[in-house]
Amino acid sequence: MMKNENSKAPLTPPNYEPNRHPDYQDDEIDLRELFGIIWQGKWWIIAITFVFAVGSVIYSLSLPNIYRSEATLAPTEEASGGGLSQMAGQLGGLASLAGVNLGGKNADKTTIALEILKSRAFIKGFVEKYDILPELMAVEEWNRGSGIVFNNEVYDPDMNEWVREVEPPKQSAPSSWEYVRVFRDQVLEVSKDDATGLVTVAVNHQSPEVAQRWVGWLIEEINSHMRERDIREAKRSLEYLDKELQSTSLSDMQQMFYQLIEKQTQTIMLANVRPEYIFQTLDPAVVPEQKAKPSRAIISIIGTFLGGLLSIGFVLSRSMFSKNKMLNSLNFNGSK
Template sequence: MSENTEDLATRNSTLETRLSELETRNSNLETNLSLLATRNSQLATESISSDDSDEIDLAELWRAIWSGKWLIIAITFMFSVGSVFYALSLPDEYKSTVLLAPASSSSSSSLSKLAGQFGGLASLAGINLGGGGAEDKTVVAMEIMKTWGFLETFIIDNNIQVEVFAAEGWNRSSNTLVIDPEIYDVENKKWVREFNASRGQKLEPSSWELFEKFKGRVSVSQDKTTGLISLSVEYFSPEIAKQWADQLVKAINAHIQKQDREEAIKSIAYLNEKIQETNIADMQSVFYQLIEEQTKTLMLAEVSEEYVFKTLSPAKVAEEKAKPKRALIVILGLMLGGMLAVIIVLIRHFRKLAPVK
């Protein structure tokens, strides 16, 4: 009996110890829960204060902008007035456009057929028949019109150095160009511009200076869908813009025409020499056919005025200016002035708030 009593006492003691441990754990859990609740409350408070801080910052920015509204209005007004005067100071420019199509060439197509038939045989004799037709000439002509050499020759041949380099506007009432007197003396017909000899400049503008001035006035583009070419010229005088557009078309046609004529003459002479050098009947037949095609090319180059480009829609004298876009200039000036004014006001505001060191 005594042993059973001792066992029961021991078990009771163990149970009491475990109950005490459970109570301690419960107490710890309650403490942790209390800490978590406190932390959540702190986080919520910080979040609310952060939102309040953001709202205060936005409100502060608005107050800063509002307090500097007169400065913003003044700066914006100054920029607006300046952009108006700048837009009005720019001279009107007019655009004249001519629509072109590649001129068909039966000689080129025939030569392409010969290239397919006898290209390998002719290559044995060192002759390249090629395979390009009117499309190749069109691409070449478009690229030539953008080159320094072609535009320089065009300017010199048409004697338009003064119009290209010294003009600064157009008088509609008298239909005359306004020439900058600091660059060219119209009465004495001489150049009077200031130049920097150390940079290689001379009194008269160089061919490169003329090219740089003129190339921005000429644009050539091709519609990838239709293959039609648009040649546009922008200038102060609408009549001169039309005149230059027409002259450019004639000039590029004449340029390619002259090249093909010279090549045809050289090719015919070369082929005649090759005929004398070979006794192979097939080769002689190829050479005779090539001479025939080159003769057609030479004949076409002699008689055809629209050799590369055929005019579909001729250039017209523009009645409305192409640029400047004065309304757009004023709007951009207004926006730039407003943004700059706001930035200045905010910088001044935050510099006042910055602690003095």
Template sequence: MAEQTPTQDVDLAELFRTFWRAKLFIIGFTALFAVGSVFYALSLSDVYRSDALLAPANTQQKPGMGALGQLGGLASLAGVNLGGQGTDKTALALEVLRSRDFIGRLIEQHDLFVPVMAAKDWRVTSNELVLDESIYDASTDTWLRDAKPPRQSKPSVQETYEEFIKLLQVRQSKDNGMVTVSIEHYSPHIAQQWVQLLITELNAFMKQRDMEEARRSMTYLEQQLQKTQVEEIRRALFQLIEEQTKTLMLTQVSDEYVFKIIDPPIASEKKAKPSRALICIIGTLFGGFLACLVVLIRFLVRPTVKA
């Protein structure tokens, strides 16, 4: 066993000499990756992020209503929540915010196809969005991209949604329940507008949804009220109608129905990404690592080839 130690020392020394002889290759290869990473980093467009901090409105579930528990089935048909069994309104609103249906409607109503699918940069001096001319011709309002069936040159709502959801970030704090909605885009002004649009439309959507459900519930409950003469059931139905009346009143109080804006979105003056310095550092380190790996493989394979 003692005789193998010098051999191992010689191998390590030979490995060191191999790396030393290949120092110009390693330096050149690393420099090539460094220059390449610099050019790549400079080719990337700046992306800006706009954030809004939101506080959930009063969405606590209603407490149990005693005798109304006997009308659980009737209340469910009427769309009335008796408390403890419903879905938290904040959680529901966040799922709606990410949903294909909700975002798809915004894309169609506000014609967001071009800024989502064809944008590639932003001119700071003129505040103009730079479009990819190989995808969209603004002068003729024509989509030019080469899409494989079943997709067409003009992006569909589904395809645009897939790209839009990549720009959207929704985070809820586990400590205080605060919600942060963020949009990243080449234009800081578009990012700001979209965050504000999402919040406004979400509040309006949830408000309209609850309003329509409350009205349908009241209509159903009033019909049941006319059909029964049992005093206990009539009292329970009156209480259910009262709850739906309160819901209708709440929808009229404020436009910030589900979320209240604590910190509104702004057009950021600082880019969110890319981190060009980090890209250059990683590219340089990767080039150096790859060069050393090539030298090491050549060192390990060389004795096998001689044998």
């Protein structure tokens, strides 16, 4: 007798669900429960976010305004490899035989000048020459009416004396190690556009007048430094060439020495008549009318946002800690 196939019981119940791992439901994120925890801790979130918002506003207001003045420079013909540098390339082989270095097209004076501009020796000499250490290390703020306001806990402008309290081996007056680092990191900005070769020199300072003044001084000093450097090298070369010229009787060698002497003489002549020896100013620095930083609105927004995230994390951590504490208590009571 054949059994009715429809009478067979199904192998699996219609509402059958595979057995889940015991911890599966614990791993699920219940958004409703999450929002419930956040809603229960809303006053904590509001309070912590408010504290961070107020703190970020107070911090942003405590920061002094920083003004940025900049100038756009272009390398001169000599610095970029033209003019006398082309002649140096033609005579470079002969000059090397005579022991004279004339540079040439491969001698990038622009790069050398920019590295010197950022060097410790140049910055130290710049600060000492113009006596700008108080304006660099002791300015608290700048007002349009009264001008620079010094920090009296650091520097006494009436007595021209440093009064800051420091621990040995530091001294009251900032050392070159300190102010050169501040000048490099916070004041001076130097950049070069590789596509156009143009150079930007900028100064950041609390005083817009000081920022504009220092940019002009820096350009003047680096041009003067490079001019004096080339003049010294040219004079040393002339002394050497004169000695060699007197000691040789070969007409070819004498002709070569005459050409080299002419080159060095032209270098000295052009260096003395060109105020802008390495860099010529295309766009001079002006006194800025608007601050460059800080952006107080962005600081306040970031501080408020950070406070909101930390407050939510605090509320969730607090709820999780309370839940774990309750479960541990129940387990302890059940084990008795």
